[in-house]
Amino acid sequence: MRKAGHTLNYYDVCRSCGGEGEVIDIKSNSMKMVKCETCQGSGMVSIRKEITITITPKISIYEAKRARH
């Protein structure tokens, strides 16, 4: 088994508010705009993606059955 890892860091437009920095407060019925909790009002977010790649040999059905016994 071989393992490899990649980390991606980038900035993107906040998906919660669409870059506005504010969202409509749906909890209260006042329809007022409140600061977006995801981006804290900046409209942008920092995204960190950690990708783990695991490479294993492909085991045939025959071998997989045999391994169980």
Ligand SMILES: [Zn+2]
């Ligand atoms: Zn936001």
